[in-house]
Amino acid sequence: MKCSRKQVGPNGEVLCYCGKQAILWTSWKEEDPSKRLYGCKVEGCPFELLKDSPMCYRSKMVIPELHNGVELLEVELLELMFMVEFLSEKVKKLQRREMMLQMRVQILLYWG
Ligand SMILES: [Zn+2]
Numbered sequence: 001m002k003c004s005r006k007q008v009g010p011n012g013e014v015l016c017y018c019g020k021q022a023i024l025w026t027s028w029k030e031e032d033p034s035k036r037l038y039g040c041k042v043e044g045c046p047f048e049l050l051k052d053s054p055m056c057y058r059s060k061m062v063i064p065e066l067h068n069g070v071e072l073l074e075v076e077l078l079e080l081m082f083m084v085e086f087l088s089e090k091v092k093k094l095q096r097r098e099m100m101l102q103m104r105v106q107i108l109l110y111w112g
Pocket residue numbers: 016017018019020040041042045046047
């Protein structure tokens with residue numbers, strides 16, 4: 001149910017027709033990327049209210065590209081975090097090995 005008037009609660013929150021506080025969500029559909037809508041928490045409630053005014057053509061073209069870029073960067077970040085974790089484990093192993101070797105050198109130097 002799309003509506004043009006919004007009902008507002010005592011603290012300025014947007015209310016659904018069923019009286020619950022509406023939740024704000026973002027649509028990433030290609031035809032209207034990053035469009036923000038109010039919806040209802042109650043399952044099956046058809047309440048839907050547009051928060052933003054319609055987007056210009058340029059924004060409709062640019063925003064999906066930026067959004068895709070963000071998703072690619074998030075994947076790259078996850079890969080890098082995994083690699084950092086792997087390499088820190090390797091560094092710890094090498095530090096332990098170095099310590100053991102230094103101890104052996106000390107023992108050899110001491111006992112001849
Ligand atoms: Zn509702």
